[in-house]
Amino acid sequence: MSVDENTDPGPRAFVYDPPPAGPLPVIHADDHILVLDKPSGLLTVRGKPEAHADCLEARAREVYADARIVHRLDMDTSGVIIMARNAEAHRHLGLQFEKRQTRKTYQALVSGAMSADTGEVEAPLITDWPNRPKQMIDHERGKAALTRWWVLERAAAQTRVALAPMTGRSHQLRVHMLSLGHPILGDNLYADDAALAASTRLCLHACRLELRHPVGGEAMVFESTVPF
Numbered sequence: 001m002s003v004d005e006n007t008d009p010g011p012r013a014f015v016y017d018p019p020p021a022g023p024l025p026v027i028h029a030d031d032h033i034l035v036l037d038k039p040s041g042l043l044t045v046r047g048k049p050e051a052h053a054d055c056l057e058a059r060a061r062e063v064y065a066d067a068r069i070v071h072r073l074d075m076d077t078s079g080v081i082i083m084a085r086n087a088e089a090h091r092h093l094g095l096q097f098e099k100r101q102t103r104k105t106y107q108a109l110v111s112g113a114m115s116a117d118t119g120e121v122e123a124p125l126i127t128d129w130p131n132r133p134k135q136m137i138d139h140e141r142g143k144a145a146l147t148r149w150w151v152l153e154r155a156a157a158q159t160r161v162a163l164a165p166m167t168g169r170s171h172q173l174r175v176h177m178l179s180l181g182h183p184i185l186g187d188n189l190y191a192d193d194a195a196l197a198a199s200t201r202l203c204l205h206a207c208r209l210e211l212r213h214p215v216g217g218e219a220m221v222f223e224s225t226v227p228f
Contacts, residue, residue, distance in 0.1 A: 032089040040078040079206025092214035103210040106163040109203035110182035111195040118150040121176040
């Protein structure tokens with residue numbers, strides 16, 4: 001089954017207006033890896049139109065010419081992202097993500113006061129082709145997707161939650177929160193009008209990434225301050 005039509009705001013116009021260029025937000029850099037704090041509103045990799053050429057990868061390569069993409073964050077999601085600086089590091093990091101040996105934690109502000117303190121959403125996802133890039137829940141054709149969540153703080157009209165994706169599907173956290181009836185504030189794809197108007201940005205931030213260094217295997221933790 002797909003996401004309930006009554007919670008689906010329909011497609012909204014997309015205009016790419018990336019944040020101004022500035023100093024690259026580097027969390028960590030060595031000869032093998034580059035860890036950045038991606039701003040909201042910036043594509044991770046360039047899009048097909050020339051107007052979408054500005055992206056985190058391009059900005060990184062202006063300073064670190066050998067930087068290579070390992071994983072991605074949605075354009076409107078901010079936070080920790082890692083790049084490789086050579087082929088062996090790229091291979092090693094890619095395998096960690098593929099085998100789910102990394103641990104990612106996000107924070108989000110969602111609409112409404114969530115009643116439970118913790119829970120999980122296990123709902124398979126598939127591209128909603130007539131409305132792409134949107135994704136939807138489809139129990140027959142979708143790919144397995146699991147998100148664990150826990151409440152950090154409640155207010156009358158919103159809840160701050162921590163989110164741990166156990167899988168890495170496109171828009172997974174956004175669709176899974178929507179499926180609980182608590183869309184992420186400022187989400188221009190999935191939020192209703194009130195939740196969209198509640199924030200000038202998507203309130204989703206990759207605040208913590210845990211993995212092993214591709215050379216030597218040292219356990220490393222990278223964190224970024226939540227900006228909302």
